[in-house]
Amino acid sequence: MSQDSKTIRFHCENIHLDDGELAAGEVVCSEREPLEIHLGQKTSDSLKLPEGAHIALGRFDPHVHFRESPLPTREDFEKLRRDGEDYESLNKAVAAANQNYSIRSGCLAALKGGVCCVGAMGNIPWSPVGPERHSQMQNYYWEKGLIPIVAWPRIEPDSDPVPNHEGKDFGSTFGGSGLTGRARSDMYQIWEGEAVSFHNDQPRTDETISEFKDRENPPEALLHHRYFNGDTVLACQQETIEIAKSAKVRSLLARHIPTGPALQQILDTSKEVSFAMPAEVGLDYLYWNQDRLMEQDEKIALINYRRPAHPTREDQLGLIELTRDTVRSGYAIFFGSDHAPHSKAAKAFQNGLPGSPGTRNIEHSLQIYLELKRNHGYTWQDIDLLASINPAKHMARYFDFPYETGTMKSGAMANLHIFQPEEPYTVDEASLSKTLEDPEYHSALKGEQGLFGKTLFTVVDGKAWDVAGIVQAAN
Ligand SMILES: [Zn+2]
Secondary structure, three states: OOOOOOEEEEEEEEEEOOOOOEEEEEEEEEOOOOOEEEEOOOOOOOEEOOOOOEEEEOEEEEEEOOOOOOOOOHHHHHHHOOOOOOHHHHHHHHHHHHHHOOHHHHHHHHHHOOEEEEEEOOOOOOOOEHHHHHHHHHHHHHHHOOOOEEEOOEEOOOOOOOOOOEEEEOOOOOOOOOOOHHHHHHHHHHOOOOEEEEOOOOOOOOOOHHHHHHHHOOOHHHHHHHHOOHHHHHHHHHHHHHHHHHHOOOEEEEEEEOOHHHHHHHHHHHOOOOOEOOEEEEHHHHOOOHHHHHHOOHHHHOOOOOOOOOOOHHHHHHHHHHHHHHHHOOOOEEEEOOEOOOOHHHHOOEOOEOOOOOOOOHHHHHHHHHHHHHHOOOOHHHHHHHHHHHHHHHHHOOOOOOOOOOOOOOOOOOOEEEEEEEEEEOOOHHHHHHHOOOOOOOOOOOOOOOEEEEEEEEEEOOEEEEOOOOOEEOO
């Protein structure tokens, strides 16, 4: 490897190896070059990390919403438009989406959280339906991203599949496509033999949220979470599993699993079906539960809702335990943040009902890992498997990374998360707003006590970003 000014070396006592051991040594990173590791060595030009710092694999987050959308030329639009789309409305929708959030802000937030690669969702105005529109989104996100971004194609009725990729079904998302079971079934048929993922949230079939509110009159901050209780997830997952069975997909990924029973349902089903059933556990469900919401400052609790809703304490403890046991069994299970940067106005209650569900959270990935490490018996290896190794291997099925991912060894892709686990942490919204270039920045974790962890550097394909303060290139 060339030893030019683009090379940076870090020495550390705690390098996370694939077998779970921690080792002292030096890692060498150069942009777009593979990783070099020298255990036990230290050279004079290596950067000294603070006492107690760790070097783990960079985190892969397969589920984010970065919102920004490409705008096709009028010619491409005419060729690729779907029923109901018109160019003037698309122009406006793209301008609005791109004004509210950017791929750049999303990438800065990822880097701050130790995340070196993300999978981005296609619920954008010019959505990635069919191979051509998907490749437009993929190219656009690749060009604008500070980190590699895998764009997930979107499954819609009457559209071509994207072969050897993983299609995302938004049909089951309340407020998404709002498709009926029959339409979803038809579109899964188109993806026969391919991989599919789905949202596992939908409203109750027997009662609207307004009716539920009138009948139960729950505390306002819990309205959303009590209505979308764990049973709504079980019902949606069951319906989707039946559709996937009849369509003979190759793989069905359940996104953002929020409760122990919902994960158990996936694990039980995986033993009976002929397709693979990887599992994505929603990262913030491992921190938030309904008891915690009631202890939270009410103003913040009122914007701290997402879908699936936050679990009861009992369902959360079930999820935490089962996720830990499942990852130790070797199952394809991983975290996903579902980073969803809505504006404050979009999240406000209107007419007594919650607005857009979702929260910013990728920038606080490390703090949630440390909640599991400090309070729930997770080991570093559990975290590394769930946040780095397993999602990297999953995403590498659908995307050509330049080198092997999800392994800490010389020759692999140089993706690292360098952090200090012992440092207490509190949210500073003003500073994050500036650092992430995100004027609408707000955090559900504002005011939370007992958080730990500081990301020092995030290395992405050999390029090291110093993220301790303002995000800046270090090599
Ligand atoms: Zn999502």
